[in-house]
Amino acid sequence: MSPEEFRAAGKQVVDWIADYYAGIERHPVRSRAEPGEIRAQLPAHPPERGEPFAEVLGDLEEVLLPGVTHWQHPSFFAYFPANASGPAILGDLLSSGLGVQGMLWATSPACTELETVVVDWLAELLGLPEHFRTDAAGGGVIQDSASSAALVACLAALQRTGADVARRGITGRHVLYVSAHTHSSVARAARMAGVGADNVRVVDTDPATLAMDPRHLDELMAADLADGAVPTMVCATAGTTSTTAVDPVRAIGEVARARGVWLHVDAAYAGVAAVCPEFRWINDGVAEFADSYCTNPHKWLLTNFDCSVLWLADRAPMVEALSVLPEYLRNEATESGEVIDYRDWQIPLGRRFRALKLWSVVRWYGAGGLREHVRGTARLAREFAGRVREDPRFELLEPVPFALVCFRPRFPELGVEEANERTLRLMGELNDSGELYLTHTKVDGRVLLRLAVGSPQTRREHVEAAFARIRERVDAPA
Amino acid sequence: MSPEEFRAAGKQVVDWIADYYAGIERHPVRSRAEPGEIRAQLPAHPPERGEPFAEVLGDLEEVLLPGVTHWQHPSFFAYFPANASGPAILGDLLSSGLGVQGMLWATSPACTELETVVVDWLAELLGLPEHFRTDAAGGGVIQDSASSAALVACLAALQRTGADVARRGITGRHVLYVSAHTHSSVARAARMAGVGADNVRVVDTDPATLAMDPRHLDELMAADLADGAVPTMVCATAGTTSTTAVDPVRAIGEVARARGVWLHVDAAYAGVAAVCPEFRWINDGVAEFADSYCTNPHKWLLTNFDCSVLWLADRAPMVEALSVLPEYLRNEATESGEVIDYRDWQIPLGRRFRALKLWSVVRWYGAGGLREHVRGTARLAREFAGRVREDPRFELLEPVPFALVCFRPRFPELGVEEANERTLRLMGELNDSGELYLTHTKVDGRVLLRLAVGSPQTRREHVEAAFARIRERVDAPA
Numbered sequence: 040m041s042p043e044e045f046r047a048a049g050k051q052v053v054d055w056i057a058d059y060y061a062g063i064e065r066h067p068v069r070s071r072a073e074p075g076e077i078r079a080q081l082p083a084h085p086p087e088r089g090e091p092f093a094e095v096l097g098d099l100e101e102v103l104l105p106g107v108t109h110w111q112h113p114s115f116f117a118y119f120p121a122n123a124s125g126p127a128i129l130g131d132l133l134s135s136g137l138g139v140q141g142m143l144w145a146t147s148p149a150c151t152e153l154e155t156v157v158v159d160w161l162a163e164l165l166g167l168p169e170h171f172r173t174d175a176a177g178g179g180v181i182q183d184s185a186s187s188a189a190l191v192a193c194l195a196a197l198q199r200t201g202a203d204v205a206r207r208g209i210t211g212r213h214v215l216y217v218s219a220h221t222h223s224s225v226a227r228a229a230r231m232a233g234v235g236a237d238n239v240r241v242v243d244t245d246p247a248t249l250a251m252d253p254r255h256l257d258e259l260m261a262a263d264l265a266d267g268a269v270p271t272m273v274c275a276t277a278g279t280t281s282t283t284a285v286d287p288v289r290a291i292g293e294v295a296r297a298r299g300v301w302l303h304v305d306a307a308y309a310g311v312a313a314v315c316p317e318f319r320w321i322n323d324g325v326a327e328f329a330d331s332y333c334t335n336p337h338k339w340l341l342t343n344f345d346c347s348v349l350w351l352a353d354r355a356p357m358v359e360a361l362s363v364l365p366e367y368l369r370n371e372a373t374e375s376g377e378v379i380d381y382r383d384w385q386i387p388l389g390r391r392f393r394a395l396k397l398w399s400v401v402r403w404y405g406a407g408g409l410r411e412h413v414r415g416t417a418r419l420a421r422e423f424a425g426r427v428r429e430d431p432r433f434e435l436l437e438p439v440p441f442a443l444v445c446f447r448p449r450f451p452e453l454g455v456e457e458a459n460e461r462t463l464r465l466m467g468e469l470n471d472s473g474e475l476y477l478t479h480t481k482v483d484g485r486v487l488l489r490l491a492v493g494s495p496q497t498r499r500e501h502v503e504a505a506f507a508r509i510r511e512r513v514d515a516p517a
Numbered sequence: 518m519s520p521e522e523f524r525a526a527g528k529q530v531v532d533w534i535a536d537y538y539a540g541i542e543r544h545p546v547r548s549r550a551e552p553g554e555i556r557a558q559l560p561a562h563p564p565e566r567g568e569p570f571a572e573v574l575g576d577l578e579e580v581l582l583p584g585v586t587h588w589q590h591p592s593f594f595a596y597f598p599a600n601a602s603g604p605a606i607l608g609d610l611l612s613s614g615l616g617v618q619g620m621l622w623a624t625s626p627a628c629t630e631l632e633t634v635v636v637d638w639l640a641e642l643l644g645l646p647e648h649f650r651t652d653a654a655g656g657g658v659i660q661d662s663a664s665s666a667a668l669v670a671c672l673a674a675l676q677r678t679g680a681d682v683a684r685r686g687i688t689g690r691h692v693l694y695v696s697a698h699t700h701s702s703v704a705r706a707a708r709m710a711g712v713g714a715d716n717v718r719v720v721d722t723d724p725a726t727l728a729m730d731p732r733h734l735d736e737l738m739a740a741d742l743a744d745g746a747v748p749t750m751v752c753a754t755a756g757t758t759s760t761t762a763v764d765p766v767r768a769i770g771e772v773a774r775a776r777g778v779w780l781h782v783d784a785a786y787a788g789v790a791a792v793c794p795e796f797r798w799i800n801d802g803v804a805e806f807a808d809s810y811c812t813n814p815h816k817w818l819l820t821n822f823d824c825s826v827l828w829l830a831d832r833a834p835m836v837e838a839l840s841v842l843p844e845y846l847r848n849e850a851t852e853s854g855e856v857i858d859y860r861d862w863q864i865p866l867g868r869r870f871r872a873l874k875l876w877s878v879v880r881w882y883g884a885g886g887l888r889e890h891v892r893g894t895a896r897l898a899r900e901f902a903g904r905v906r907e908d909p910r911f912e913l914l915e916p917v918p919f920a921l922v923c924f925r926p927r928f929p930e931l932g933v934e935e936a937n938e939r940t941l942r943l944m945g946e947l948n949d950s951g952e953l954y955l956t957h958t959k960v961d962g963r964v965l966l967r968l969a970v971g972s973p974q975t976r977r978e979h980v981e982a983a984f985a986r987i988r989e990r991v992d993a994p995a
Contacts, residue, residue, distance in 0.1 A: 042538040072627070227839065
């Protein structure tokens with residue numbers, strides 16, 4: 040494709056995307072495709088001869104779009120939001136266009152240096168500690184996801200135990216600590232790092248707050264030590280995936296510090312809220328105790344996937360765990376020790392110029408615009424929660440600290456299991472309607488509906504329409 | 518950013534990229550930035566107020582571009598190519614624009630189903646075995662990189678040993694087998710999976726072909742077994758990073774099969790060459806013996822990073838190793854067993870709609886266009902090799918099976934160490950010139966220069982200019 044062909048096709052694509060956003064509400068939020076339906080419409084064999092790009096756009100519209108669930112739809116309230124935004128999409132386009140590899144500083148210095156600047160900016164915007172900044176012993180790095188960040192943290196934690204896992208492999212019994220509400224990525228990291236799911240302890244949570252109990256954590260660690268195991272990492276969550284519960288990072292940190300155990304703080308969803316001073320409380324204990332900390336601009340901060348930022352208080356054990364330098368990657372800059380090679384900070388070797396999209400977002404919105412986005416979406420969620428709270432037909436899970444509302448219809452005439460089934464059926468009907476998209480979780484054996492606000496497309500009318508639709512379905516005959 | 522603002526800024530970005538490609542030769546290939554130089558020009562603090570997108574583009578041009586190494590420059594011959602192409606960039610733009618999450622089939626069915634179709638197409642284009650196709654027990658999946666693919670393969674291999682590593686963690690001594698020329702990602706996978714670098718055996722290579730010696734592999738496995746260890750995975754490489762040597766996959770496979778050991782075939786760079794029948798020989802033994810196989814369209818097949826395809830002969834041990842299903846991800850489609858959830862096939866949970874870019878590439882170029890690209894670049898490399906072979910000042914590493922040429926100036930008057938130093942200095946001077954970019958490797962203690970052809974921008978004149986420039990520097994007084 041020549042530059043001029045690219046110019047023409049590129050403008051068609053930009054128009055397509057602009058039109059897609061302008062008309063996004065004409066699509067059902069959740070795809071109605073049945074398994075295999077999209078695949079059946081695609082040719083089983085690749086074309087022998089090339090086709091014009093317009094054909095690709097045509098099939099995208101005709102064949103693929105009915106199989107797309109519209110994550111950017113203003114009535115997408117499922118999971119957590121995964122926001123795109125114009126500047127993020129364009130920053131990412133620039134990254135694709137430049138097509139540089141950022142595995143080493145030397146392979147494209149600007150890729151590394153802009154990333155350093157932008158993660159330092161974000162640390163400042165969130166009020167994270169000075170020692171997370173790259174000038175100190177720590178530093179930040181963009182990962183593809185909080186899952187990979189958790190794995191990197193786990194590998195660093197294993198290395199810091201002194202067992203030299205990178206060289207010798209897992210030889211003892213290393214133990215990780217989570218709660219029942221910790222994201223499954225930590226259990227997955229345990230499986231991937233050779234720790235094993237059996238060596239993940241589930242710490243009790245407070246039944247009221249769903250937050251991890253630091254005393255029980257300490258007891259479990261003491262028992263493991265007595266049993267000859269090596270307590271290695273605890274993951275505290277600021278804003279759990281299930282309900283946005285917040286673990287007591289400070290108290291957990293005190294226990295971890297006393298035992299020499301790595302504290303990873305997973306603030307994948309909620310961490311970015313700290314752009315607003317009124318949400319800074321979620322950083323309590325981070326400065327004093329967190330060995331690693333992760334939050335995802337690709338959730339609630341307008342930066343399209345993938346953009347998860349991991350900070351470390353001390354990058355040395357991570358680099359020790361992950362650095363291998365074959366001859367074909369040797370270069371003067373690396374050997375000078377003056378530069379960062381982010382390949383030693385992540386699972387893959389190669390890396391995109393992802394800093395461009397986060398840079399574009401911060402510049403387009405400014406700190407003020409980012410605060411407004413978080414504040415505005417949190418306000419809409421609180422308003423929705425207010426409606427639920429006032430309505431006797433519903434029970435609200437309190438508090439609602441961020442922009443996720445967990446609630447359930449009471450169905451007073453039904454037992455727990457029947458109510459759960461009815462709630463899931465209700466959710467299915469709502470999602471089938473195409474007018475909104477919710478997901479669910481389970482707390483204490485009870486199904487809760489989850490409504491997360493986060494899209495820059497979402498306005499008050501969408502949240503009010505969602506409440507109206509849900510209430511209507513609850514009132515409908517079963 | 519409203520859809521109309523996006524439309525306007527998006528077209529500016531498309532123009533910027535088109536102009537960048539049209540004028541790419543005015544840039545020095547390798548950035549001349551010194552460590553810290555780019556960072557020093559960027560504001561230390563984020564802006565409080567948003568800025569127009571034109572400011573971002575302005576700073577990209579003024580501040581960042583001097584720090585960019587131009588991987589898409591026609592005289593970029595370093596590392597392996599990491600091609601972008603117009604259709605790939607636009608496919609990726611569509612992925613960013615749609616902003617869907619493909620972690621589950623249910624989170625956007627088209628994202629999963631198009632990926633299945635496209636990796637099946639690629640398997641067909643490369644002549645890979647039927648059982649790699651998703652209809653069978655195996656299947657293909659897009660990973661970010663061959664490094665992550667190697668880690669996934671390693672985790673599947675560990676699981677298949679029956680030790681239930683996912684549940685119990687590493688309890689025995691598992692051993693991986695590589696050669697001195699295997700990519701460092703396998704050693705890194707060993708570190709990350711808890712196997713440990715000490716448990717990676719380096720199998721001898723044939724001094725003439727640099728290919729792994731299957732008899733030595735068998736001896737090492739026998740010794741490990743006698744020692745109570747568990748031979749777990751061997752990685753055979755079709756086209757090593759250092760010199761594109763090709764391991765004897767069939768003979769290695771016979772040894773691995775007899776011992777019940779997982780065979781991973783790393784064809785990250787060269788595998789895509791099999792779009793051409795004349796390169797299909799690199800698949801010898803894959804159908805019969807490979808448990809997993811990886812090649813990167815993001816290297817030599819016109820698809821911008823990240824796009825590495827991993828196929829498995831049997832996906833079950835991988836899914837067993839990687840699947841964890843928390844309540845908030847439960848859904849009917851997953852429970853029906855009728856769909857693929859690619860989150861169980863990769864390290865992270867979240868995933869981009871990466872199939873769009875590979876689909877765009879295959880459709881724009883067609884099978885014929887892809888063959889032409891591989892053939893044309895391989896021809897240019899052979900021509901360069903011919904010049905080197907004919908010139909008494911140089912020594913060529915033979916054969917040149919793909920599009921990488923390894924060679925060195927003879928410097929007959931110098932000892933090995935002096936010649937190495939002189940060669941590295943020569944490379945530094947060439948790279949400093951900005952006219953071309955080469956990297957190096959070391960074989961048998963001797964530094965070799967590596968010149969890899971692969972960009973769709975590269976024409977005969979660029980390769981000839983490179984040879985002229987290199988010869989000129991060799992002739993220059995030291």
